[in-house]
Amino acid sequence: MRVLIIGARGQVGHELVRQAPPAFELIALGSHELDISSAAQVNQAVAEYQPALIINAAAYTAVDQAETDTERAYAVNRDACLHLAHAAQQTNIPLLHISTDYVFSGQAAQPYCESDLCQPQSIYGASKLAGEQAIAQHCPQHIILRTSWVFGIDGNNFVKTMLRLAQTRTELSVVDDQHGNPTSARSIAMALWRIVNLYQTNPSQPWGTYHYSGTPSCTWYEFATEIFAQALQLGLIAAQPSLxxxxxxxxxxxxxxxxxxxxxxxLFSEKFGINPLDWRQELSAVLLSLRAHSQA
Ligand SMILES: NC(=O)c1ccc[n+]([C@@H]2O[C@H](COP(=O)([O-])OP(=O)(O)OC[C@H]3O[C@@H](n4cnc5c(N)ncnc54)[C@H](OP(=O)(O)O)[C@@H]3O)[C@@H](O)[C@H]2O)c1
Known part of the structure; x- marks a missing residue:
């Protein structure tokens, strides 16, 4: 079974390649090989590679930059999803896609379910929601996995930023009134591969939108506290900055x-038997990998 992975050089894209079960043939493309904001390039790639399934891990993820680079954010996060949805629908293959907690307003007092009202507060969130809608409308065989606060070995993320700042700063201020779920890129990749495996054995899957994130929830300040505690223990930093x-x-x-x-x-646990992973254990694995890379 041939799987086309788009955005293969991002945090999740790298892990999709790393975690791929050997039974699948991968076509893993970065933005230089395939720009999904071009319908012609999407159609050409699908015609050329004839995948049995597409996983889209590509997105415009620069949340603050999107406020001014609006056209590009919508081109990648909305229009490209429409191109992919059309291509998948026309060739009758499933499209697995990743979305974000930023589709919600953040005014809730209990965890968001899939059916809760979406009210994005940013261009990034609005463009991702528009992408979800394009896929849901045009490609019946789809999974949209909403996740949050992604960290991993590759690319830029909060964990790597904290480690970098710890090299030069003795004191750091971190936001303590935003609550979310840190989620490892590895866990997202493994969840997506499990869906692909299930699809291979049974093409009739409960298609739709699902939530999948790490557990337990925390604030950015609590996330940073755990990062520094673990990093110090592993010898990745010489001293913890005061937070x-x-x-x-x-x-x-x-x-x-x-x-x-x-x-x-x-809902995701019930339908697919995939339970959330403790992000603190996932963090340990990421820090160990970063330490191994730095010693190599
Ligand atoms: N990061 C988070 O905290 C977070 C939170 C919630 C949800 N998500 C979602 O999770 C998914 C994966 O995020 P991530 O953190 O892995 O993102 P990432 O590390 O920023 O990777 C995104 C990838 O998309 C590629 N890309 C951008 N524009 C493209 C285009 N026009 N055509 C093809 N590829 C393009 C980028 O390639 P270049 O680098 O070459 O441009 C990059 O490799 C995204 O859907 C994101 O919205 C992320």
Whole structure:
């Protein structure tokens, strides 16, 4: 079974390649090989490679930059999803796609379910929601996996930023009034491969939109505290910077983030038998890999 992985050089894309079961033939493309904002390139790639399934891990993920680079954000996060949905629908293959907790407003007081109202607060969130809608409308065989606060070995993420800052700073201020779920890129990749495996044995799957994130929920400040505690223990940093909890108002950003975007994973667990992983254990694995890379 041939699987086309798009966005193969991103955080999740790398892990999709790393975690791929050997039984599948991979066509893993970065943005230089396939620009999904071009319908012609999408159609040509699908015609040339004739995949049995597409996984889209590509997105415009620069949340603050999207506020001014709006056209590009919509081209990648909405229009490209429409091109992929059309191509998948026309060739009768499934499309697995990743979306975000930023489709929600953040005003809730309990974890968001799939059926909860989407009210994005940013261009990034709005463009991702438009992409979800394009896929849901035009490609019946789809899985949209909403996830949050992604970290891993590759690319840029909060864990790597904290480790970098710890090299030069003795004191750091981190937002403590935004609540979410750190999620390892590896766990997302493994969940997607499990769906592919299930599809291979039974092409009739409960297609639709699902939530999948790490557990338990925390704030960015709590996430940073755990990163530094583990990094110190593993010898990745010489000393822990002193951490100050601050409010969102103390740290203005171009894009508004949801104050509370905890995702309810129950539906996904029920339908696919995939349970959320403890992000603290996933963090340990990422830090060990980073340490091994730095020693190599
Ligand atoms: N990062 C998070 O915290 C987070 C949270 C929730 C949901 N998500 C979602 O999770 C998915 C994976 O995110 P990630 O963190 O792995 O993102 P990432 O590391 O930023 O990777 C995204 C990839 O998309 C590629 N890309 C961008 N524009 C493209 C285009 N026009 N054609 C083809 N490829 C293109 C990029 O390639 P280049 O680098 O070559 O441009 C990049 O390798 C995305 O759907 C994202 O919205 C992420």
């Amino acid at each position: 100050n909890p601050i409010t969102t108002a103390d740290y203005p950003t171009a894009a508004k983030r949801p104050a509370y975007s905890v995702l309810d994973n129950q």
